[in-house]
Amino acid sequence: MRIAVISGSPKGEMSVTLQYVRFLEEAFPGHTFSVVHAGRDIRSIERQEEAWERLLATVAESDGVLWATPVYVMLVPAQLKRFIELIGERNAADAFFGKYAASLTTSIHYFDHTAHDYLHGICDDLDMRYVGSCSAHMEDLRKEAFQEQLVLFFSDFLEAIAEQRPVQRAYPPLPAPSSPCSPATPPAAVDTRGKRVVILHDGEPGSGLAAMVGGLAACYGGSARVADIRDAGMKGGCLGCCRCALENTCVYDDGYRAFWEEYIVPADILVMAGTVRDRFLSAAWKQFFDRSFSNGHVPAFKGKQVAYLVDGPLGHLATLREVLTGLAVMEGANLAGIVTGEPGGDVAAALHALAERSVRLSERGYVAPVTFPAVAGHKVFRDEIWGGMRAFFKADDRYYRQHGLYDFPTRDYGKRIGVRATSLAMAIPSVRRDVVKNMPAYMIQPLEKAIASSRVLAERKAGR
Ligand SMILES: Cc1cc2nc3c(=O)[nH]c(=O)nc-3n(C[C@H](O)[C@H](O)[C@H](O)COP(=O)(O)O)c2cc1C
Structure with missing residues (x-):
C-alpha cells in the first residue's frame, strides 16, 4: 500500500510526530510511506508551482492519506492550516477525493480532540473516507503498551483501505457563503467609561468582516482601537523550536511582540474578528495564535473581557466555537460573547448588545466560573509543567509557583x-x-x- 503522509510540523524531519511515522515505517515494511512536509515547506509550496504539483501527485497516487501533525494551540499548526486552505483556493480537491484517511497527532493531550475533529471535518469536506484517529502524548512512543496500540491503529487503517470499508460522513457540508452582512448604524454609542477597547481583525476592506468590525467600533463610539493582525509584521509561523521556554522570548525578531504589547496587554476589552476559512478562522489568525506560544502557559488575557466576531457559518462549526471559547477562558478571560454574521440574526443589535455587555462586565470585574475544558486544561498544564516541562519552561515554573497554580490536592x-x-x-x-x-x-x-x-x-x- 502507498501511504501519503502529510506532515504538519514545521520541524520537518526533527518533528516528534514524524518519529511515530518512522516507527510505523519500520513496523510495516511491506508498505511505502511518502512524506509531504506541508508544515516545513509551506513557503515553497505556496510559491513554487512545481512543489505543489509534486505533492499533489504524491497524494493522488496514494492508497491512503495519513495526516501526521502536532497539535498547536488546540488545532493543527498554522502552516498546515495554510496548506489546507491552498487545497480549496487552488481547486485541488480532486487529488484527495475518495482517499482513505486517518490522523495521527502528538501533543500533551490539551485540546487534542479539537485538532482531530477539525481534520475529520476537512476530510469530510474533501470527500475522503476518514477511518479514525490516534492521539499520542508526545512521549508515548517510549511505552510498549502504546506501541502496540499504534500498530493496531495503523493495521485497522490499512485493512479499511484493503477491504474498501464503507465510511460515513460525520460532519455535514457547510452552507454556501451568504452575502456579506452590513450592520445598520447602531442606535446610540455605548459609553466605554474609560475601558480600553481593542478590536483585532484580518478583514479585507469591503468584506462582511470589515463591516462587522466597523459596526462594532461605532458601537463603542469610536473609542475602540482597531488593528489588522497582518500589521504585526510576523515574519513567519511558530517554528515549534521551544527556545522560548526558558524566558518566554521568541527567536523571531519581528513585530509580533511589540504588537502584542501595544494592543493586547493594555486592553480591558479585547475583540478578535475573523472570517471562516474552511472550518476555522484564517491561517493568519492561526499563526497569530501559534506565535502566542512564546508567552508560555501563563494566562495572557487574565481579567479581560474577550469577544469574537465571526463572519461565517459558526452555527455549523461546533469545534471552532469550542476552540474560540477555550482560548478565551484558558487565558483567564471572561468570554463576553460571540457575534456572527450568519443570516437570520440582527447583527447590528447583537453588536450593540456585545459592546454594552462587555463594558458592563468589565466595570464589574466579572469573570465567569470556568467549566470542564478550563478546569481540565489547568490540571493538564499543572501536571505537565510540574512533572517535567519545568526543567526547560523556567518562566512557566516561576509563574506557577508565584500564583499558587501548583494546587495539587496533596498540598x-x-x-x-x-x-x-x-x-x-x-x-x-x-x-x-x-x-x-x-x-x-x-x-x-x-x-x-x-x-x-x-x-x-x-x-x-x-x-x-
Ligand atoms: C506553538 C505550540 C503550540 C502547542 N499547542 C499545544 C496544544 O494546544 N495542545 C497540546 O497538547 N500540545 C501543544 N503543543 C505541544 C506539541 O503538540 C508537542 O510538543 C508535539 O509533540 C510537537 O510535535 P512536533 O515535534 O511534531 O512538532 C504545542 C507546541 C507548540 C510549539
Missing part, C-alpha cells in the same frame, strides 16, 4: 487530615449508618455559612 494538609479522620470514622458502624442516612444533609451543611452571609455580600457588590 492541602488540613483537608488530608480531615479526609483521613472521616475515613477512619466511617469504619464505626453507627457513624456509617448515620452518614448513609443523612448524606444529602452532610453535603449541604458546609454551604450554610455562605448562604447566611449572602445578603451582606450582594449589598456590598451592589454598593448599597
Whole structure:
C-alpha cells in the first residue's frame, strides 16, 4: 500500500510526530510511506508551482492519506492550516477525493480532540473516507503498551483501505457563503467609561468582516482601537523550536511582540474578528495564535473581557466555537460573547448588545466560573509543567509557583487530615449508618455559612 503522509510540523524531519511515522515505517515494511512536509515547506509550496504539483501527485497516487501533525494551540499548526486552505483556493480537491484517511497527532493531550475533529471535518469536506484517529502524548512512543496500540491503529487503517470499508460522513457540508452582512448604524454609542477597547481583525476592506468590525467600533463610539493582525509584521509561523521556554522570548525578531504589547496587554476589552476559512478562522489568525506560544502557559488575557466576531457559518462549526471559547477562558478571560454574521440574526443589535455587555462586565470585574475544558486544561498544564516541562519552561515554573497554580490536592494538609479522620470514622458502624442516612444533609451543611452571609455580600457588590 502507498501511504501519503502529510506532515504538519514545521520541524520537518526533527518533528516528534514524524518519529511515530518512522516507527510505523519500520513496523510495516511491506508498505511505502511518502512524506509531504506541508508544515516545513509551506513557503515553497505556496510559491513554487512545481512543489505543489509534486505533492499533489504524491497524494493522488496514494492508497491512503495519513495526516501526521502536532497539535498547536488546540488545532493543527498554522502552516498546515495554510496548506489546507491552498487545497480549496487552488481547486485541488480532486487529488484527495475518495482517499482513505486517518490522523495521527502528538501533543500533551490539551485540546487534542479539537485538532482531530477539525481534520475529520476537512476530510469530510474533501470527500475522503476518514477511518479514525490516534492521539499520542508526545512521549508515548517510549511505552510498549502504546506501541502496540499504534500498530493496531495503523493495521485497522490499512485493512479499511484493503477491504474498501464503507465510511460515513460525520460532519455535514457547510452552507454556501451568504452575502456579506452590513450592520445598520447602531442606535446610540455605548459609553466605554474609560475601558480600553481593542478590536483585532484580518478583514479585507469591503468584506462582511470589515463591516462587522466597523459596526462594532461605532458601537463603542469610536473609542475602540482597531488593528489588522497582518500589521504585526510576523515574519513567519511558530517554528515549534521551544527556545522560548526558558524566558518566554521568541527567536523571531519581528513585530509580533511589540504588537502584542501595544494592543493586547493594555486592553480591558479585547475583540478578535475573523472570517471562516474552511472550518476555522484564517491561517493568519492561526499563526497569530501559534506565535502566542512564546508567552508560555501563563494566562495572557487574565481579567479581560474577550469577544469574537465571526463572519461565517459558526452555527455549523461546533469545534471552532469550542476552540474560540477555550482560548478565551484558558487565558483567564471572561468570554463576553460571540457575534456572527450568519443570516437570520440582527447583527447590528447583537453588536450593540456585545459592546454594552462587555463594558458592563468589565466595570464589574466579572469573570465567569470556568467549566470542564478550563478546569481540565489547568490540571493538564499543572501536571505537565510540574512533572517535567519545568526543567526547560523556567518562566512557566516561576509563574506557577508565584500564583499558587501548583494546587495539587496533596498540598492541602488540613483537608488530608480531615479526609483521613472521616475515613477512619466511617469504619464505626453507627457513624456509617448515620452518614448513609443523612448524606444529602452532610453535603449541604458546609454551604450554610455562605448562604447566611449572602445578603451582606450582594449589598456590598451592589454598593448599597
Ligand atoms: C506553538 C505550540 C503550540 C502547542 N499547542 C499545544 C496544544 O494546544 N495542545 C497540546 O497538547 N500540545 C501543544 N503543543 C505541544 C506539541 O503538540 C508537542 O510538543 C508535539 O509533540 C510537537 O510535535 P512536533 O515535534 O511534531 O512538532 C504545542 C507546541 C507548540 C510549539
